[in-house]
Amino acid sequence: MTKIALSLAAALMMTGAAMAETVKVGIAAEPYPPFASPDAAGAWTGWEVDMIGAVCKAAEMECEIVPVAWDGIIPSLTSGQIDAIMASMSITEERLKTIDFSDKYYNTPTVIVGPKGMDMAATPEGLAGKIIGVQVSTIHEAYVQKHFAATAAEVKLYQTQDEANQDLIAGRIDATQADSIALDAFLASAEGMACCESKGAVADDTEILGLGVGVGLRKGEDDLKAKFNAGIAKILADGTYEAVSKPYFASSIYGG
Amino acid sequence: MTRDFWLPHRIVMAALFAALVVWCVMTLRWDWLPDYLGLAAQGIWRTLWLLALSLLLGMTLAVPLGLAQAAGPLWLALPARSFCTVIRGTPLLLQLWLLYYGLGSLFPQIPWIRQSDLWPILRQAWPYGLLALTLSFAAYEGEVMRGAFRGVGKGQLEAAKSMGMPRLTILRRIWLPQALHRALPTLGGETVLQLKATPLVATITVVDIYAVASRVRQDTFITYEPLLLLAVVYMAITGLIVLAFRHFERRIPTRTA
Incomplete structure (x- = not known):
């Protein structure tokens, strides 16, 4: 034993x-x-x-x-x-x-991307009445919930940024927020280039954006x-x- | 009734279950629950109406699908058969994603759809979830109803015909009631299966009760407690479905020849 x-x-x-x-x-x-x-x-x-x-x-x-x-x-x-x-x-x-x-x-900076030609800005007023899609459990979700949820029409949560991008192309959401680099890569793709453009960086909030x-x-x-x-x-x-x-x-x- | 029910082995089982519940409540973390109660109630409601609507619409499609296969002419039987085979032969998740990411992303490219009054509904996720669940239920139950229609004694239908009963009346008064009665136990099981197919809609951003449990895990990093609660919710709904079907089966009297 x-x-x-x-x-x-x-x-x-x-x-x-x-x-x-x-x-x-x-x-x-x-x-x-x-x-x-x-x-x-x-x-x-x-x-x-x-x-x-x-x-x-x-x-x-x-x-x-x-x-x-x-x-x-x-x-x-x-x-x-x-x-x-x-x-x-x-x-x-x-x-x-x-x-x-x-x-x-x-x-890296955090930016908002939306459809070309749609009138919006990376501010609570600029996103009023819009549907915003973000990846769940990210600092971007926390930021959107704190700063934009009150004025936005809806905040939709996605398992991956890829799905949020797909729904942005499909017109199911009006905007998405993520890291500038990740979204630059999306905007550089053929689909992203055809549909969307950067609407600018959001105001800093170190408490959330960290x-x-x-x-x-x-x-x-x-x-x-x-x-x-x-x-x-x-x-x-x-x-x-x-x-x-x-x-x-x-x-x-x-x-x- | 109560005397018969509380047999010694059942008392022991109930005591064990109660102890398990008490243990779960005492030792696990439930402090997140108050924050998510509202969301959970919305989630349960969404699960329930998705289930109910898909059952209703699916069954409405299943009866003609079954009838077409059991007794219809070839030009009706063949499409019905193909529909059931294709839907039953592919995963529901695949159908859901084909509808949502395929069909749903074609719509915005067509300007008149995007400008139409339907767009605010079509851009949401639940119509695609409901459609996929409905088609799936229709295909499985179409197959069940085919068997059920076939199983009704031919003699009865011939007798009714020879008495000069119109064909629709035969269907309404003899054929359909007996077929439904035969199919009822199977339909009960299929309804429970349909309930457990509903969480798939969480993958297309519909916030049902399953999606709420995932949200709790993702927000708080608490894994087991929301899953346990989720299991309890599904078991409770399953219990209600089983009870409802038992009630239906008792109410419809057996009248086979």
Whole structure:
């Protein structure tokens, strides 16, 4: 009996040690170009995927990318199925109640996109009577609920930004709000170019729009947090960040 | 009645169930519930009317579909048969998405539809959900009704005919009532299945009770409690459906030859 218990304990320790070597980095399993989207073969590519590689290399960690459905990504982290989240997740007070974050690795403006020729602006008055579609559980949903819901006709929630974009093309919503980069990519596509245009950036609200995008981590894992912070600092200093960003963005998205 | 019901094994089961409920209430997190009660009530209401309307419209389509297959001429039987086969042969989720993202995104490209008075309805999601649920129910029940119409004794129909009863009267007074009565137990089961098909509409932005549970999870990161509540809601509705069909089955007297 003791023997079995001992070997079991040894096996557990060994798996524990093996697991510590690879850090499982969760990304959202939904396409979010140009940050992360699967190519024809199913391999994930994009700025954020490259950034995971660069940060992990700089921090000397073995990282494994694990796609997880966006709406279950925080439970996956807290239950230990993944060890970190790098899925364009903004650092917010609300999320900090449940998880911890590294330093930010990017921060971009938030814009409103609507149909061409439709009269609107990225203000509560400019969106009065309009149907606004946003991705659920994002800072954009929180922002729209706080600033635009009172004057808008309706706020529709989507599982992915892609579905909101489709419904914008189909005329079921009048506007959508998201990260400028994600929406620039949509506006650069043939469908997006035909239907829609940017209606400008929304007014800042750091309480909701937060402190940029960071690596989501379990609370209390300070060693891992320090490693990620060191990795981010290193690639910013040695020019890797610029080199990784160049193919995707015209200007740096690190932000002020 | 109550004496017969409270047998020892049932008392033990009820006690276990009560203990389980108490345990759930005491140990799990329910502090989110007051904030979402209004939304949950709206969600339940939407689930219920989607179910009721799709049952009603679907059954209205199913009777002619069944009749056409059981006794109709080839030019009616064949389209009915094809409709049932195609709808039953493809996933409901696929039909729903084809209607919403396919048909629904064609409409705005046609200017006169976009300018018409119907557009405020057509741009919403629920008409596509209702249509998909209705077509699905019609196809499955069309098949059930085909069997039910076939199963009614030929002798009765021939006797009625030889007495000079008009064909519509035969249908109304002999054929349909007996077919419905035969199909009733199956229809009860199919209605429960239809209830459990309704959460699919959450994928096209209709906020039914399932969508509300997802919202709670996404807003608060609480996973199990809303799902447990969701299970209880569906079980309660299922219980009502079962009771309603038991009532119908008792009320319609059996009159087979």
